[in-house]
Amino acid sequence: MLMLLGIALLGFTADVSAQVYRCGNTYSDEPCKGGKEVDASPAVSDPQGPKTKLIYFCSTSQGKRYWTAEECRNRGWTLERTERVPINMGWDDQVAFADRQKRNAAQAAMPSAAPAQYPQQQPSRKAQCDALDEQVKYLDSMGRAGSRLYDLDWIRRQRKEARDTQFRLRC
The missing domain is CATH 3.40.970 (Ribonuclease HI; Chain A)
Incomplete structure (x- = not known):
């Protein structure tokens, strides 16, 4: 009987000491004022191995x-x-x-072709300049995303074309 009580107490203290608390920038196994409980259980992985x-x-x-x-x-x-x-x-x-x-x-890195639109009137120069500026920003973000060399060449050509059009429009 006494032995069972000792084993139960040992198991209880092991569970208590397994709890971890974050106290500011430090960690402790004892609760502290304003401390938060932290899950310190080991990460569970698939016993069958990686898929x-x-x-x-x-x-x-x-x-x-x-x-x-x-x-x-x-x-x-x-x-x-x-x-x-x-x-x-x-x-x-x-x-x-x-x-x-x-x-x-x-294919996801390439911008999708917009359907052809036939507006009633030519958009204003300011609207064209704004659209070209947005296109250049989009192309810049694609270049920063880390594509392959052939993608980057295409992006560079498209960006140059947009900047040349901006220059011709005197944006």
């Missing part, structure tokens, strides 16, 4: 590009892109999956 893995799209010094399961720098190649793919697929299916993700990302 995806990372594969790398690399560029060689000769300009050839490959998908590989190891990091590009291990072979002295340049990293172009990484993609998460399902781990339960074969290598060819993983590459096809990653290519689809890459194409979808490239």
Whole structure:
């Protein structure tokens, strides 16, 4: 009986000491004035292991590009892109999956073509200048988003075209 009581007390004190409190910029296992309870339980992971893995799209010094399961720098190649793919697929299916993700990302980065509109009258110069300024801001944000070189070349050309039109309109 006494032994059971000791085990129960030991279990109770272990639970109490497991609680963590944040007291200002410090942490304590004892409550403090104005302290907040912090969840210190370990992160739960899937016992079956990860469902995806990372594969790398690399560029060689000769300009050839490959998908590989190891990091590009291990072979002295340049990293172009990484993609998460399902781990339960074969290598060819993983590459096809990653290519689809890459194409979808490239399409999402491109601005969609607006339907042709035929206004009754020509918009004012100020409205055109404002629209061109918004287009340049949008293109700048796309460039900062971190696209691939061919995307950045397209963005650069579109931005130059918009700035040239602004210059011709004397915005």
